[in-house]
Amino acid sequence: MNAEAAIDLLKQVVLFALYVTSPFIVLMLLIGLLTSLAQSVTSIQEQTLTFGPKILGLALLLIVLAPWLLRALTEFASSCITRMAIVAG
Known part of the structure; x- marks a missing residue:
């Protein structure tokens, strides 16, 4: 087994996972920030209000x-x- 190829494959998998999940993480962050801002402005401190919009x-x-x-x-x-095939070869 070629160690460099295996490490490169693992690096590509981790980077691809970040690439695919980043739009969802950013959206959840923005929605959480906006609902938190709305809750602090309106003084409604209900924990379940953030769940629905997310x-x-x-x-x-x-x-x-x-x-x-x-x-x-x-x-x-x-x-x-x-x-x-490169890693196994």
Whole structure:
């Protein structure tokens, strides 16, 4: 097994995971910030108020980004499968 190829494959997997999840993390951060701001302005300190908008935003972003996610995941999976032969060889 080629150690450099295995390390490179692991690095690519971690970077791809960050690449795919970053839009969702940023959206959840923005929604949390906006709902927290709205709660502090209106003095409504209900913990469950942040859950609804986050779930709704996540569902909408998932619908919008579904084609991109599927394309990116299939391309990455095929590249990983071709790189596995290099790692095993």
